[in-house]
Amino acid sequence: MKLVFLEPLGISQESLEKLVQDKIGDRMEVVYYPDRHEDTEELIRRSQGADVVVLSNFQYRKEVMEHCPDLKMVCVAFTGVDHVDVDYCRERGIMVCNCAGYSTVAVADLVFGMVIDLARNILPCNEAVRRGGTKNGLVGFELEGKVFGVVGLGAIGHRVARIANAFGCKVLAYNRSRKDVEGVEQTDLDTLLSQSDIVSLHVPLNDSTRGMIGTEALKKMKKSAFLINTARGPVVDSQALAEALKEGTIAGAAVDVFETEPPIQPDHVLFNAPNLIATPHVAFATQQAFEKRAVIVCDNIAGWLDGKPVNVIS
Numbered sequence: 001m002k003l004v005f006l007e008p009l010g011i012s013q014e015s016l017e018k019l020v021q022d023k024i025g026d027r028m029e030v031v032y033y034p035d036r037h038e039d040t041e042e043l044i045r046r047s048q049g050a051d052v053v054v055l056s057n058f059q060y061r062k063e064v065m066e067h068c069p070d071l072k073m074v075c076v077a078f079t080g081v082d083h084v085d086v087d088y089c090r091e092r093g094i095m096v097c098n099c100a101g102y103s104t105v106a107v108a109d110l111v112f113g114m115v116i117d118l119a120r121n122i123l124p125c126n127e128a129v130r131r132g133g134t135k136n137g138l139v140g141f142e143l144e145g146k147v148f149g150v151v152g153l154g155a156i157g158h159r160v161a162r163i164a165n166a167f168g169c170k171v172l173a174y175n176r177s178r179k180d181v182e183g184v185e186q187t188d189l190d191t192l193l194s195q196s197d198i199v200s201l202h203v204p205l206n207d208s209t210r211g212m213i214g215t216e217a218l219k220k221m222k223k224s225a226f227l228i229n230t231a232r233g234p235v236v237d238s239q240a241l242a243e244a245l246k247e248g249t250i251a252g253a254a255v256d257v258f259e260t261e262p263p264i265q266p267d268h269v270l271f272n273a274p275n276l277i278a279t280p281h282v283a284f285a286t287q288q289a290f291e292k293r294a295v296i297v298c299d300n301i302a303g304w305l306d307g308k309p310v311n312v313i314s
Contacts, residue, residue, distance in 0.1 A: 002070070003028040003301065004050040006043065007036040007058075009077055010290030023298035027305055028052070040064060047071065052304070054297055055084075057261065057281075062088040075300050076313075077293050079103060079284070080232060082205045086314045096314040097300040101155055102293040103284035107230050108159040110283040111200055112167075114254035117277055118226050119143060144168030149196030151189065151212075152231065153179045157202035164198075172196055176208075193220040198228065205232035213237065218244040226252045230283040233258040238269050245273040252276065256283045 003024070009016060013032065020030055033046060038058045044067045047053050052073040053060075062085045065071055073095045074084055081098050089096050117123060120140040128138060148164035150157045153175040161171045165183040173181065174189045189212075193199060199221065203209045213227065214237040221227070227250060229236050238259065244250050252275035258264050262280040270276055296311065303310040 001028045001051040002031065002049055003052045004031045004033070004046060004054070006033055006046055006053055006055045008032075008034060009054070009056070009294050009297065010285070010287070011294050015291075016294055019294055019298045023295075023302045024305065028301075044068070052301055054301075057083055059083050061085045065089070065092065065094065073097065073301070073304055075297055077297050080204055081313050082232065090314050095304065095309060095312060097304070097309065097311045098313050099293050099296040099300070100311055102296050103286075103289045104155045104159050106286040106289040107156045107202075107283040108163060109286075110256065110279070111160050111228055111230055112163060114228050114230075114256075114277055114279075115143070115198055115200075115226065118252045118254060118275070123277065143198075146170070146197040147172060147195050149173070149192040149199040150184070150202060151192065151199065152202035152204075153181060153184070153186075154202060154204075156230075157200075160200055160202065169198075189217075190220055193217055194222070196225060197222065198226050200228040201231040201235055203231050203235060205234055209235050211235075211237050213241070215240040215243070218249050221250050223248060224251050226250070226254070228254050230256045233260070242269045242273040245276060254278075257281055 037043065040063055043064045047064060047068045049070055050068060051070055052075060053071065054075045054077055056077045060074065060083065065085065065088060071094055074089060076084060076096065076098045079098055079100050081096060084096060086096055121138040125138050128134065144167060146169050148169035148171050150161045150171060150173045153173050158181060161173060161181060161184050164171045171184045172192045172195060173184045173186050174192045175186060178186060212235050218240055241253060245253060254277035255270065256279045270278065300311050
């Protein structure tokens with residue numbers, strides 16, 4: 001059988017090869033590609049003959065997989081799998097596994113970097129001091145006593161809620177199913193939006209979450225509130241968010257995700273909005289997270305080989 005890593009995983013080749021040898025041994029022929037290509041024809045070429053492919057967050061669709069008759073498993077080195085044609089995989093009986101949990105700490109860390117940046121005006125303060133300015137107009141607020149709304153209580157949302165508790169926030173959460181989490185009051189989305197000083201999104205992208213935060217949802221938020229999106233870009237209507245920031249419907253926002261993967265076009269509608277922090281889908285990306293991810297990838301493949309698959313999405 002053949003295993004193909006369609007792109008690097010963010011750790012050294014030597015470390016990855018050692019992991020593969022430790023977890024999988026000589027049970028598979030392994031091909032490692034040292035670069036990332038998203039061109040359909042190149043992905044077909046790289047994938048042909050593979051029983052298992054490993055990829056992170058580029059589009060992997062039917063147009064590629066239909067040319068790969070040997071394909072039996074797609075191992076997604078990422079948490080979300082909306083970029084993979086899961087319906088086609090079901091039709092073909094191709095197993096799809098993800099790497100849930102590898103980036104939980106990394107994403108939660110960035111959430112609070114963004115929150116503190118907005119609350120304490122760190123970027124504007126940096127600009128002011130460099131041009132000889134003072135703190136005038138830049139005095140922020142403390143997190144203690146604020147209401148922190150967490151939308152989605154998966155692993156990342158749960159960790160964000162715990163950290164918010166540690167800052168002394170009252171934590172509200174909205175989740176599709178009931179989850180009893182200490183220090184968290186679960187409520188409906190409208191209540192969370194209307195009462196929270198900070199709203200942090202941690203939901204997957206699907207039919208029920210696409211456009212979840214649009215014009216009407218933003219109008220329900222406090223004018224002093226911040227929106228943080230480290231989930232998926234299309235969960236938020238970018239045009240509506242840009243208008244809300246320009247009109248003062250909410251006070252600020254931080255986004256790590258967009259409708260497409262970076263690079264993002266310079267004329268994106270959000271880039272002209274005030275009090276917006278934008279990062280290039282970096283929340284998941286720390287060296288420690290990459291190391292955790294590589295271990296999970298190899299465990300997924302070893303489990304599949306052993307007839308005991310883990311982290312199965314489809």
